[in-house]
Amino acid sequence: MGAWLCFEDEAGQGLRPPKGRTWGRRGHTPLVQVTAAGTRRISIAGLVCTRPDHSPRLIYRTHIHRGRKGEKKGFKEADYARLLDAAHQQLGAPIVLVWDNLNSHVSAAMHRLIAARSWLTVYQLPPYAPELNPVEAVWSHMKRSLANLAKRTIEQLARIVKNRLKRMQYRPGLLDGFIAKTGLDFEPPEDHDVDLHHP
Numbered sequence: 705m706g707a708w709l710c711f712e713d714e715a716g717q718g719l720r721p722p723k724g725r726t727w728g729r730r731g732h733t734p735l736v737q738v739t740a741a742g743t744r745r746i747s748i749a750g751l752v753c754t755r756p757d758h759s760p761r762l763i764y765r766t767h768i769h770r771g772r773k774g775e776k777k778g779f780k781e782a783d784y785a786r787l788l789d790a791a792h793q794q795l796g797a798p799i800v801l802v803w804d805n806l807n808s809h810v811s812a813a814m815h816r817l818i819a820a821r822s823w824l825t826v827y828q829l830p831p832y833a834p835e836l837n838p839v840e841a842v843w844s845h846m847k848r849s850l851a852n853l854a855k856r857t858i859e860q861l862a863r864i865v866k867n868r869l870k871r872m873q874y875r876p877g878l879l880d881g882f883i884a885k886t887g888l889d890f891e892p893p894e895d896h897d898v899d900l901h902h903p
Contacts, residue, residue, distance in 0.1 A: 707798035710753040713839035718745040744771050744858040747778040749787055752838045759876040763791045764869055768862055781808050785817040798823040841882035
């Protein structure tokens with residue numbers, strides 16, 4: 705098909721940072737005051753894309769929820785479609801998408817958006833199988849780098865998150881590691897291994 709195989713997943717982060725280890729004087733636990741009131745949070749939808757003889761790619765979009773009344777909290781079907789359209793334009797080839805069974809991934813509206821894109825083929829991951837999705841490793845790596853950082857505003861957090869993700873975009877070896885961690889075999893079968901003659 706000449707397509708890119710793209711895995712998709714979402715993550716979110718509020719102003720309360722993930723906990724991490726640090727150095728401190730014996731008997732004096734370091735304490736960092738953070739602003740964590742309210743429901744302000746950044747949501748991220750990301751794609752890890754792989755194709756034989758190409759470096760892997762990380763493509764993502766962010767959405768900031770400031771806790772205002774009536775404001776959408778995360779990604780909707782149209783947002784996923786825009787992410788996939790942008791990926792298709794950047795990759796310049798068909799996409800085989802693999803993602804989980806989130807409600808907005810399997811909704812009637814999403815099925816219509818998928819059907820309208822002839823270059824897009826979609827497969828669902830088995831339920832409860834995050835270990836098969838390399839994007840999960842992207843989120844884990846990103847959140848480890850946010851440990852113990854005190855952010856005062858959601859805009860500051862968004863800048864840091866984008867900075868961390870941009871760094872990963874320029875490290876194809878790291879993305880290869882995330883893909884390898886799934887244990888999935890992405891090599892196409894050899895022609896001589898395929899039995900085309902059936903008795």
